[in-house]
Structures are given as structure tokens and as C-alpha cells.
Amino acid sequence: MNEHGKHAMETMKNHDPASFAQIEDPETYFTKLGEEIQERIWDLGEALTPTRGQEEALEYIGLVNMAKFNARSQVYQEMIYDSLPPEPEEMEDPLPQDEEDQH
Template structure:
């Protein structure tokens, strides 16, 4: 299980315990979810980074790619991992 799967599993255990308990095989579910999230982060990061501008230096490229990855990761985590708490957890 990758770090995204682990993060999702911990979030569900703490904030969505009822949904977590209903999972038939939590290990498999979060392993698969983690892999899906990693793919989605990669795809979105590439889209956000766009094409390399003419004359872009190494540090500018590094910054552009890192920023794109962080933005993509944040968006995907909000959508797929950091789901709202169950009503009785608030």
C-alpha cells in the first residue's frame, strides 16, 4: 500500500469509522485507492505543468514541476481521500 492508501485508511478510520467497518477488505480497498490516486496525481500534475517554455532554466523547471505536483496532489486528496466526516463524528 502506498502513502496515499495509508493516508486514506487513517482518515477513514478516524473520520468515517462506519464506512470503514463496512468495507469487505480494507487492505485491498485502500491499496487500490492509493494506486488510483497516484495515477491521478501524476496525470493532473503533467496537465498543470504544461509544456516547457522557451529558455526555461533548471530551477524554473523544477519549480514549475514541483508546484504542479503539489497542486495536483492537494486537489486529488481533497476529492478522493479527505472526505467529510460522518454526521456523528462532527
Template sequence: MPLIVLRCPPDLGSVDVNQYGRLAQQHWQELRPGSIAQLDDLETFFTQLGNDVQDEVRARWTAQRLGTPTVAGESYLERAGRLRQMRHEAEADVLRELVLLPADDDADLTDDPHLNEAQVVQEQWREHHLHELLAGRSAPGDFSAAERERLRAGAPARLVELTGLSDEALRRQGLL
């Protein structure tokens, strides 16, 4: 019997994209069309992003579960509810860091009364270049040591790792 591969329309990606990849693609189509237009291969990008999100959620949830002591006298349903809440919290954190990124127009940044114009420009620069690193259109070696530090400042650890800006990745490349 022949193998049949089903594919969705090009703007929705293929069936290989998991729920996180689909969520990212929908979010980016709506709020980050400029970023999507810069991607060379949507299917590969959102498949990889979805897999990375899934792996990170699993890793954080596992770490939380193992690091949380058992509650004495807790019923099965109470424990299941507590573990489910931990998973939802881990998932929400990872989605905020890697998927639900601000809109291309950076309205959130420009409307923030706590940021001056120079800080808005700095944040826009960081977001743009972190996105370029994630998409594989640039590499950490394309930036000076000072620029790499600006990119790393305040970025979530997983994003630093995914972009190749982690200490380990920079050492392997001879950049640290």
C-alpha cells in the same frame, strides 16, 4: 530461498498499500470509522484507492506539464521548482476529492450556514451512496436515472468515473 511476505497489523493494512492508501486509511480510521466498519476488505479497498489516487495525480500532473509552455530564460532550478509546485497542486486536488473526505458525522455540513436542513440531508445522502458505490456494495443500476443524476451533480470527474457513474460506464451498462 523462500519468499517472505511481511504484513502490518490488520488495522494498518499490508505493505502493498501505497502512501496514498495509508494516508486514506489513517484519515478514515480517525474521522470515518463508520465508513471503515462497512468495508468488507480493508486491504483491497485501500490498496485500490491508493493506486487510483497515484494514477490520477500522475495523469493530472502530466496533463499540466504538457499543457504549460516553457518559460523563456528559466533556469533548471526554476523549472524544477515550478514542476514540483504543479505536482503538489495536482496531488492536493486529488487528495481532497478522493481521500480527505469529511468526517462520518458530517459536522462540516451541519455547521455550514449556507446550507438549509434539506440541503444537508441531500449532501449526506450523496456522500453515503457515493461511498457505497466506491466500496462496491452498490452499483449504478441500483439507482433511478434521477438518483444517478443527483449523485453525479457536483461530483469530481474522477469520482464519477470511479463509481461507474460516468457517461461511458452508464452507456456500457445500458443505463444512459
């Protein structure tokens, strides 16, 4: 299991234990998911990487690294985090401080 599969498994264990408990073979499931995540990160990273222009080599390396970082963030959001149930504090909008004082 690659790092992406391990991250997905730990995230689901910690934030959605009910769904995690329903997975018949977590090792196989998260191994496959990790491979899918890696493939999507590679594809998106490639798409987000700008064509080399007139910038200095180190500047271009920075652009490539930022594309990879953005790809990983986007894929993790889509393939891991979006499927999790909202955290309790995310489900309700707290009243602004002024309104709380009036109640």
C-alpha cells in the same frame, strides 16, 4: 499499499469510523484506492506542468514541483476528503461575537 492508500485508510479510520467498519477487506480496498490516486496524481500533474520556456532550470523545476503538489492536493480532496462527513464544528455556523452578546 502505497503512501496514498495508507493516508486514505488512516483518514477514514479517524474521521469516518462507521464507513471504515463497513469495508469488508480494508487492505485490498485501500491498496486499490492508493493505486487509483497515484494514477490520477500522475495524470493531473502532467496536465498541470507547464511547457518549458525561457526560465532558468531551477525555476522550471520549481514549476514542475508546484504542479505535482497541486495535483496531489486536488486529488486528495476529490478522492479522500470530499467523501468524509463534516466535522461537528463545520456543520453549524457560530454566531458572530456581537450577536452572541445580544442573546
